[in-house]
Amino acid sequence: MTDVVRAEERPLIDVGEAGDPPGVRQLARGPLGYSFFVLAIIVSIFHVIANALGTPIERGLVALGNDVPALAPVLIPTGHWFGDLATLSTLTLCAAHFAGFALLCALRYPLKHCETAQGARIVLVIDIAIGLAIALSCAGLVMSENAIYARGVRLLPQEWVMAAIVVLGAIELTRRTTGLIIPVLIVIAVTYPTMWGSQIPGVFRFAGLSVETVTFRSIFSDEGMFGTIAQISATYVFMFILFGAFLVRSGAGDFIVDLARAAAGRFTGGPGFVAVLSSCLTGTISGSAIANTVSTGVITIPLMKRSGFPARFAAGVEAASSTGGQLMPPIMGAGAFVMASYTQIAYLDIVAVALLPAIVYFASVAFFVRVEAKRNGIVGGTEGENVWTVLKRGGPSFLIPIVVLIGLLIYGFTPTYAAGFAILAVIVASWITPGRMGVRAVLEALVLGASNMITTAVLLIAVGLIVNVIAMTGIGNTFSLMISDWAGGNVLVAIVLIALASLVLGMGLPVTAAYIVLATLSAPALQQLILSNAMPTSAIDADIIAQMVAGHLDAAVQPFFLLADPSSLMALSAPMSHEQAVELYAKLPPEVLDQIYATARGTLDPAVITGALLSAHMVIFWLSQDSNVTPPVCLTAFAAAAIAKSPPMSTGLVAWKLSKGLYLMPVMFAFTPFLTGTPLEMGLLFVVALIAVWGLGAAIEGYFEAPIPWYGRIGLFAGGVALLYPGEWLLNVAAAAVVIGLLALNAVASRRTA
Known part of the structure; x- marks a missing residue:
């Protein structure tokens, strides 16, 4: 048994997110806390109905109404109302998503921290006003959409006001939750096409767009605030974060640590293995490396220190292991959902191929733990429960919902639908264990899920402003061409460049945001380089020359020869000697050869092209994790250092060393069929x-x-x-x-x- 507060012993209202910075408004008591509690429940229930349970509830109520005519006037309209929630447009769903989390964020994260009670009350009033203004503006913009299109995308004064409130509100809430870096990047991005893009020289010069066009696209385009990324946040990410919250509240978090101690605690360096295994398992239900560090680290770090591990090594192990939790299916810190949307590769396929690399990562951290234990003569513990006892006590609360989730995904259900029924499975499975979930526990899980989602929801919606500018101006294509040029066709050089860019971005952006920005900018270039590696130019040259010798040149390639030398038409229509083919082929200028290579690679097996796309995104996703453990800004390592009372920077260096798998595995993704074979x-x-x-x-x-x-x-x-x-x-x-x-x-x- 772990020496921690069990799920059933926690207070009714406990809305703090793990790793909250100082100054976050405490809401555990009083009217404000209960208001937050109720609002969080409403937000969570809305998302569950809209994403998973709306249609089944509609069918059930309509069927019951048909069977019981006396209740039909109530049941059937109510059922259709649930059905309407399940079929909301993307714009409406995303706007409602932002409205709800804007209110929660305004209550949870104050405009500023005040020492005096009077100042705190004034700030609270301002925060409530800001949250309500954003929510009402979201609703107003949704209702104005058709009218705006009817006017030829012209905004009325009141629509300008609502748009300004939504955009500025997203920037301000992002500042509260993540700091200044992202708001500054958003301001730079939004003003690029409207103010200064036309003033700069070189490849990044942009002719410019009107403020009205940029404002409209920032909100209503597929790449904007209420577009694809917001939809990912409102559907996949929220449902799996809520699923994790239900697992935690059911006692699965306690079970994970107990199981890790029982399974690994007796080995040499056992307490270190407990940290690795518990963080690995927690990663299956957690969407945050910092939350993983704080939730398991309060147990594992003191345990490692007591057994003889140095404080900074204990903290480094926890930070490295918790970072690996973001690589562990099925949640993968929201990355799997974003990747599925960007690549149009099935979510289940992504998490399936992500499992083995994640295991390699944890095995590498465990190896360092064993070496350190051997070097310092640290042995395993001798007391504690056995694995079977732990499994009997708490296994159903964790294993049954996971099996339900995976089973529904394999059967073909959407991830959101599978997550919704997996949440119901958590409640049912909890009744097989001592930690039964009653009404109170279910409400607490709903609040915990919404609270844990605040930062992610606000961040993903705000990042849409940056992604919209990248898509609207074509700067992503420019950046991809620059990477290809700098790399000189070398995949390894491209990976190094992306790793450096990831490290710089990670100093100010959370992992998910860094992945989104990097994927938008560099994934196309990396995919092409990986395809070039799969089909090198020498192979294309040899194939085309062989076709010319046989007199059967591919029809897709012939126009390029005619473009370079119209007189070659007669020669290409008949067989020729190898020497003639080489001589004719050598006359093609480099720019024509590049087009031929691109055309040839475009005819590859679609599975090869998709595999290169998946490999490119997985390389970027893994590299985007390095900011968690790489000094000077390594928040996960700093959180672990605070628990271990070790020097933050030296802890970061240890965590960086232990996380070397973050850099090795992307090389294998790019050069081998580790993900696609x-x-x-x-x-x-x-x-x-x-x-x-x-x-x-x-x-x-x-x-x-x-x-x-x-x-x-x-x-x-x-x-x-x-x-x-x-x-x-x-x-x-x-x-x-x-x-x-x-x-x-x-x-x-x-x-x-x-």
Whole structure:
């Protein structure tokens, strides 16, 4: 049993988000707290009905009304009302989503922190007014949509006011929840097409658009505030965050830590393994690395410190493991939902291929834990429950809902529908365990889900302002071309450039926002580079020359020859010698060759093109996590350091070292079929990746079972790098043999000296 407050012992109102900064308004008591409580329940219920349960409720009520005619006048209209909620337009759903969370955010995050009671009351009145103004403006803009289109996209004065309130409100609420960086970026982005884009030289010069056009598109376009990203927030992200909140309130969070302690606590370095395993499991239900760190770290970090791990190492393990929670299906910190929308690849396919890389990441962190434990002589614990006892007590509350969720997804239901019924499964499953969920617990879970969603909802809606400008001005295409040019066709260089951009963006943007911006800017370029790697220009050249020799040049390629040399028509219509084909092909200018290469790659198997798209997005998604653990701004590491009472910056450095998998796995995504291959290929690459991260980890630490001499470290490092070299199975096998052999020799040597 863990020495923490159990779910059933928590207070009725507990709306604080894990990791809340100082100055957040405390709402646990009084009329304000109960107002927030009721509003959060309404917001959560609205989303559940709109996303999952509206249609089933409608069918049930209508059927009951038909069976009981006396109740039909009440049941049937009520059923249709639920059905209407389930079929809201994207604009209406997203506007309602922002309206609800704007009110919650205004109550939860004050305009400013006041020391005096009178000042706090004045700020509260202002906050309520701001929240109501945003909510009413959202409603007004939805009702004005058709009239605005009828006028040829011309805004009336009152619509200008409502649009200004919504845009400025999103910027202000983002400032309250995430700081100044994102608001500054939004202001720069929004003013780029209207004010200063036409004043700058070079490739980023933009002719300009009217303020009215930019304002309209910022709100009503598919890329704007109430567009695709807001829809992802209002559907997939919210439903899975709420699902996680129900799991936590049912006691699943306690079960996860208990299970980790029972499963891993007895091994060498057991408390460290508990941190890794509990963060891994918590990642399946948590949408935030910081929340993961705070919720599990309060248990695992003191446990590691008591067993002998240094404070900064204990905090680094928790930060690195919690960051990995964002890579763990099914939630993946909202990334899987954004990726599914951007790529049009099924959500279930994304989370399925994300599992093995996530396991490799956690295995790499666990390896560092074991090495540190061996170096410091830290042994496992001897007391505690066994796994079966823990599973019997709390397993149903966690496992049954997960099985329901995965089963519905496999059966073909949408993620939101599956999440809605998985929430119902949480309630039902809780009655098999001691932590039964009654009405009070269900209400608390609804509040917890809405509260945990505030920052994410506001952020994703505000980021739509940036994405809209990127799409509207074409700056994303310009940036992609720049990456391709700088990389010089080298995928590895492109990955390094994206990693650097991710690190810079991560200093001011949360992980999800950094991924969205980077994916919008660089995913097309990276996809093309990966395709170039799959079909190099030399292969295209050889294929086209062979077609010319045979006299059957692909019809899609012929126009490029005629464009470069109209007189070549006669020559291309008949077979020719290899020398003639090479001579004719050599006359094509570079710009025509580039078009031929693009055309040839466009004829690839659609599965190959989709695989390259998935690999590009997964590379960017993994690299976008590095800001959690990379100094100077590594909030997850800082949160862990606060619990461990260790120096924040040195803790960040430890967390960065432990998280090296964030940089190794993207290389494998880009160069190997780890995400897109057959089950056999993916399984073999999984083993290769494990050996590689262990070999590199031992080389970095200079320790396995015993100290490793310098020449052994060089061999391990070389073997680990060689394992990452794509497509060379003989080299990979030889490298694996070197790594395994050196580690085995070290283990034998340690036993001889013991």
